[in-house]
Amino acid sequence: xxxxxxxxxxxxxxxxxxxxxxxxxxxxxxxxxxxxxxxxxxxxxxxxxxxxxxxxxxxxxxxxxxxxxxxxxxxxxxxxxxxxxxxxxxxxxxxxxxxxxxxxxxxxxxxxxxxxxxxxxxxxxxxxxxxxxxxxxxxxxxxxxxxxxxxxxxxxxxxxxxxxxxxxxxxxxxxxxxxxxxxxxxxxxxxxxxxxxxxxxxxxxxxxxxxxxxxxxxxxxxxxxxxxxxxxxxxxxxxxxxxxxxxxxxxxxxxxxxxxxxxxxxxxxxxxxxxxxxxxxxxxxxxxxxxxxxxxxxxxxxxxxxxxxxxxxxxxxxxxxxxxxxxxxxxxxxxxxxxxxxxxxxxxxxxxxxxxxxxxxxxxxxxxxxxxxxxxxxxxxxxxxxxxxxxxxxxxxxxxxxxxxxxxxxxxxxxxxxxxxxxxxxxxxxxxxxxxxxxxxxxxxxxxxxxxxxxxxxxxxxxxxxxxxxxxxxxxxxxxxxxxxxxxxxxxxxxxxxxxxxxxxxxxxxxxxxxxxxxxxxxxxxxxxxxxxxxxxxxxxxxxxxxxxx
Amino acid sequence: xxxxxxxxxxxxxxxxxxxxxxxxxxxxxxxxxxxxxxxxxxxxxxxxxxxxxxxxxxxxxxxxxxxxxxxxxxxxxxxxxxxxxxxxxxxxxxxxxxxxxxxxxxxxxxxxxxxxxxxxxxxxxxxxxxxxxxxxxxxxxxxxxxxxxxxxxxxxxxxxxxxxxxxxxxxxxxxxxxxxxxxxxxxxxxxxxxxxxxxxxxxxxxxxxxxxxxxxxxxxxxxxxxxxxxxxxxx
Numbered sequence: 001x002x003x004x005x006x007x008x009x010x011x012x013x014x015x016x017x018x019x020x021x022x023x024x025x026x027x028x029x030x031x032x033x034x035x036x037x038x039x040x041x042x043x044x045x046x047x048x049x050x051x052x053x054x055x056x057x058x059x060x061x062x063x064x065x066x067x068x069x070x071x072x073x074x075x076x077x078x079x080x081x082x083x084x085x086x087x088x089x090x091x092x093x094x095x096x097x098x099x100x101x102x103x104x105x106x107x108x109x110x111x112x113x114x115x116x117x118x119x120x121x122x123x124x125x126x127x128x129x130x131x132x133x134x135x136x137x138x139x140x141x142x143x144x145x146x147x148x149x150x151x152x153x154x155x156x157x158x159x160x161x162x163x164x165x166x167x168x169x170x171x172x173x174x175x176x177x178x179x180x181x182x183x184x185x186x187x188x189x190x191x192x193x194x195x196x197x198x199x200x201x202x203x204x205x206x207x208x209x210x211x212x213x214x215x216x217x218x219x220x221x222x223x224x225x226x227x228x229x230x231x232x233x234x235x236x237x238x239x240x241x242x243x244x245x246x247x248x249x250x251x252x253x254x255x256x257x258x259x260x261x262x263x264x265x266x267x268x269x270x271x272x273x274x275x276x277x278x279x280x281x282x283x284x285x286x287x288x289x290x291x292x293x294x295x296x297x298x299x300x301x302x303x304x305x306x307x308x309x310x311x312x313x314x315x316x317x318x319x320x321x322x323x324x325x326x327x328x329x330x331x332x333x334x335x336x337x338x339x340x341x342x343x344x345x346x347x348x349x350x351x352x353x354x355x356x357x358x359x360x361x362x363x364x365x366x367x368x369x370x371x372x373x374x375x376x377x378x379x380x381x382x383x384x385x386x387x388x389x390x391x392x393x394x395x396x397x398x399x400x401x402x403x404x405x406x407x408x409x410x411x412x413x414x415x416x417x418x419x420x421x422x423x424x425x426x427x428x429x430x431x432x433x434x435x436x437x438x439x440x441x442x443x444x445x446x447x448x449x450x451x452x453x454x455x456x457x458x459x460x461x462x463x464x465x466x467x468x469x470x471x472x473x474x475x476x477x478x479x480x481x482x483x484x485x486x487x488x489x490x491x492x493x494x495x496x497x498x499x500x501x502x503x504x505x506x507x508x509x510x511x512x513x514x515x516x517x518x519x520x521x522x523x524x525x526x527x528x529x530x531x532x533x534x535x536x537x538x539x540x541x542x543x544x545x546x547x548x549x550x
Numbered sequence: 551x552x553x554x555x556x557x558x559x560x561x562x563x564x565x566x567x568x569x570x571x572x573x574x575x576x577x578x579x580x581x582x583x584x585x586x587x588x589x590x591x592x593x594x595x596x597x598x599x600x601x602x603x604x605x606x607x608x609x610x611x612x613x614x615x616x617x618x619x620x621x622x623x624x625x626x627x628x629x630x631x632x633x634x635x636x637x638x639x640x641x642x643x644x645x646x647x648x649x650x651x652x653x654x655x656x657x658x659x660x661x662x663x664x665x666x667x668x669x670x671x672x673x674x675x676x677x678x679x680x681x682x683x684x685x686x687x688x689x690x691x692x693x694x695x696x697x698x699x700x701x702x703x704x705x706x707x708x709x710x711x712x713x714x715x716x717x718x719x720x721x722x723x724x725x726x727x728x729x730x731x732x733x734x735x736x737x738x739x740x741x742x743x744x745x746x747x748x749x750x751x752x753x754x755x756x757x758x759x760x761x762x763x764x765x766x767x768x769x770x771x772x773x774x775x776x777x778x779x780x781x782x783x784x785x
Contacts, residue, residue, distance in 0.1 A: 493772075
């Protein structure tokens, strides 16, 4: 769901993050005179390209040049930066049946901005923390490089690692080979965990015509099941992303080489060199999908821990850990079914689950909502969608309570639980809110898009207008998400403002800041402000993921 | 139609009628005719065309003879409704059993909520009937007018809406051992001593701001000029 403030936040993140990137590029090229103005122009270009892609949808290069009023080189460079950092995907629109010959020959490369990938930039520290918890420091460093630079080949990773150890670029080949082997091993660990993937196809061919997709069940009288059509972004990404066999593999392309008979040692050497060269050309990037899956699992487990207890959280954690590689998509509604024996075995592997009895595990599964009807062929499946929905409801209700008060909170919860409409008097009577106050509060909630209202005119002796109220969940979700994006943008802007306000403090030597006095007080305040704003933004990001990614 | 016990007999009515003036009789009959809905003075005037001064005098006399009474109308507290003494005002007029003198009886609501929460906190689980019995033992000092099963049920539902209680079905085991399996009962929504979780948005100024939709980066209301932010960051 891309909302108005979501787009504003995305553009802000691009401007913020790529300002630094462009700064580094220009400083390396030693264009010191043009340094400052250069950064401004480059950031402006990237920002403009991004804004236009958001407002117009996918565009060709010519269209972008026209809309942005930038030069061809400026647009191309901006697109390169966005593609390099996985914020944009190019694709070729497939010729349509009714296209004439001229149209078929026309270049149809279009560029699509990837909203989710831009917002993910906010949570790079969380992605790194995931690797810190599950793998070693070297993996963290390699991933850090991929997040900073967007996409890297193995050779670039090796160069980066060499730079980091103080070695110069010009190393003898043999020493680089050892370094390459080490970096390759680290990359393999990340690939095995699916935290890194091959970059998608640069320009997949995608049909841009949309037809209503329906499936008919067997039987003449059964209704058509309407499925929401895939968005263009979904189609493009599906076409671009390689299959799993290639996506997480070094050697998927090498299949034919491996099968070939080796005729001589020379041919074997050439083959190995060819393979090595091919390997080094493969572009790799962080697999955002897997990181989102990790974070979703983490949120589910923490939610259950708060709602129930550590034991139940352990059981859920074990189930999710056992099934994460077979989950077909991130937003899975129910966990992959597992037998009680498998679940028990998984729970026993954990530190906290080692002493849990079968009865305790069964009781936990029951607490997780695994009633008899959820158990099919002795396989238990947990309703994950329900846990997510519950967390979302709690978040929205918390806003209503804090913003509008206890009476409004009760009325909102009544309407949230019931699907249908209720009239004002009914709501006031059920929630014990003063009859005169109820309409005022309901109106406020409606004005701020938390409630949906319809007027019903009852004709009789007198014509009476009755107001009917309900919670429209899809509309409410979109609205709350937009408010969250707005709040995230505000937090970022305030952070930048506070930093700019006390910029001179950053240039003061640290010893002076340690001396008691007004300077130290100011510095301590700045640190506390950054900590509060930064941690609030990270927590708000968890709520953003809850409403958008999970 | 709600009638008080000891309805006046026909001969009493005729006796009373004889002691009334014509205007009083007309006014009384109109009021009595409206039964438990009552009627506003202005409507009587429209129906009878009796001059104001005589109408007011007649109403005053009827009240002094305890033939009619004034009742506060929940729909419009400034317009009192006149009703024959024989009738109890309807729910549309009073607002129901939770209203007294046209106002929501928050004292009663708070007292009953408090009793429910304390009992459930002590017993871990309780049914509606269990709580009703308990209110009776507390005596008339706490609930002078008594408490109906409907009131207890409604209070429990309101506490569920406030997320203070959970409605569950008894399993018949453990905490539920004194309650037959399958019966609806109530327990605390949160563990005793745990604080109500405040959401992420509710913890930051924007989340509770009534002006969020007017806020823009460079506008009059903006994150850099915001007073709520200033207070929040004022350590």
